[in-house]
Amino acid sequence: MTTVLLDGLGAVGIRAARQLVDSPGLDALLITGRSSARAEELADALGDRAHAVDLGPDDVLPDRLDAVAAALPAEPGVALARRALEASVPFTSTIDDENAVNALLDLDEQARHEGVLFAPSCGLAPGLADVLARHAADALDSVDEIHVARSGVSGPACLAAARKARREPALEWHDGAWHEERRGTAELVWFPDPIGARECEPVASGIALLVQAFPGIARATTRIGELPSRRLTWPGRRALDEEWGSARVEVWGWRGRVRESMVYGVIDRTAVAAGTVLAVAAARLAGAAQGLGARDGPAGGVHGLAALVEPVPFLAELARRGVKAAAFEGVRVA
């Protein structure tokens, strides 16, 4: 019997819950959140396989869990990860805050020792973007540069994390060393329509796991696009979690003696894409999605999604659920 615990009932959490219940290999989904009533309401709406559970911050996790999925802000997400490690249960989340990811990377040695997999950043970007980077890298003989950009947020917590990331110093991996930029250079990035060109600022989010997954890489950057205004939303304007989001991944490398670039992208409602990636990642960690695991993947430790899944079956599974990636085919002029 395969059981996943999902904590978080925000924009991403409810989408992840729907996707998890629709996963054929999953027998039970336990749902918890700050509001027990909301958890019960969601479980009732999702059918017989979903069950609401009351779980306080200090409570022991339920028995016989196969994976824990967290659609939570950074601080409670890290706390839940520690409890998952104590119980030797695989953990996944949409956390992309640099400090939180570093806190989870501190658990790497213990997770490896326990043989438990942790995938902390499984949203649109980081998350799906890492898988697209791996997919592009698989088509090249060697890779030396990866540039990831994201536009869009999935809810208030995601917006707060993105604001923090843009406010804090950016990190860039360059020639085997980290370079910190107090105020990085913004760059126009062309996302798939209808988003199009957005000015994106360099950030530190997601870059540590990306560099870990591609150890020989010479340069890596991550960027986040302009964020919604703090001003009041006009009546009738779409809610934050209904906004379009997109990720764009540009990979440079060599095929034979020719230097090439590959550009992949994805566009969807940000919360839908992030929730679907989180659900499929949780199903993979729980063993409920056969064939998604990376052939030479690690048996334990804290990793980005690029190290944990085979890109083609993972992208096929996302496409089956309606989240479809695209390739850019065009001519660039210098």
Place this chain on the structure above:
Amino acid sequence: MKALRRGLIVAAIAVVVGGFVKLRGKGGVPPTSGGWRELDGPEFR
């Protein structure tokens, strides 16, 4: 004197307009042709 005053006014207007028009960052390389194509086939390429 009149020319100096006019020059200062022009400079002040340029500063104000420059403040509204954001001229920072570098432009990416715009795609000049082609477009996005959904990944398909057994290899998802």
